[in-house]
């Protein structure tokens with residue numbers, strides 16, 4: 085098993101940050117990175133794969149930085165919609181080329197190539213040039229390349245887009261098998277249904293920040309949660325009082341804190357408690373759950389893609 089760690093990473097393009105203060109830790113399993121268009125999923129993968137160097141923070145694979153120890157990159161395979169396969173070569177010749185690059189033993193590589201072709205339903209298309217394939221077929225060829233060297237860490241950027249239902253089922257079964265064998269599989273998607281269907285855990289990304297992480301069931305509760313989120317500002321040491329009262333809170337800029345309470349009655353009780361502890365409460369306003377915003381965006385995107 086390979087462990088992938090992201091510590092306090094900010095990264096982006098031309099000096100502009102797309103990802104901000106990202107912390108992640110992935111081990112064996114299927115991890116879903118969920119986020120609407122432009123949230124930063126592909127950028128995250130480029131950083132994880134060692135293609136894009138972060139502005140700050142570090143990415144560690146089994147404790148080593150792939151930007152420094154470049155040999156570690158061989159533990160990682162990245163598949164995106166741009167498959168990086170040669171358009172004039174056939175599917176099988178592309179895979180032969182990559183088998184050599186990856187150093188697969190010559191005696192074993194033809195057998196392995198046949199396996200991945202079969203897995204992705206590409207056996208009958210093996211001699212077709214990449215440039216002549218449909219988008220979905222191209223996507224499958226890119227996945228075949230990613231699976232070829234049996235990497236410890238697989239980063240799959242929207243792998244289901246363009247796949248038909250039976251290939252999708254086959255792919256999910258294969259990912260589950262790999263995860264059970266100890267591989268670290270990270271799958272990005274903007275489809276909530278994917279997250280519920282096969283994720284061991286889900287990380288929700290919006291505007292380059294992680295806004296939620298958990299098991300799919302816990303995420304569903306958080307997305308549809310009924311808790312009241314209050315933003316409170318006032319004079320006095322509010323965090324110290326909240327600690328004393330046993331409330332969890334998030335500290336925000338300008339001295340504001342966010343507290344979650346189960347219902348309106350609890351909200352009123354909290355304000356009364358703060359006042360009786362000597363806090364001069366100046367502002368109590370409902371705070372949106374950031375996950376609710378993401379949820380609405382994802383719903384809108386999936387409705388739009390269903391209509392096309």
Ligand SMILES: Nc1ncnc2c1ncn2[C@@H]1O[C@H](COP(=O)(O)OP(=O)(O)OP(=O)(O)O)[C@@H](O)[C@H]1O
Pocket residue numbers: 097102119120121122123124125126127128274
């Ligand atoms: N090469 C690049 N140069 C400059 N900006 C970029 C580049 N690639 C991505 N971006 C910007 O970074 C932000 C995040 O993009 P990214 O592709 O990582 O998002 P995403 O979550 O993968 O989106 P999608 O679901 O649409 O593929 C976007 O605002 C995008 O415009």
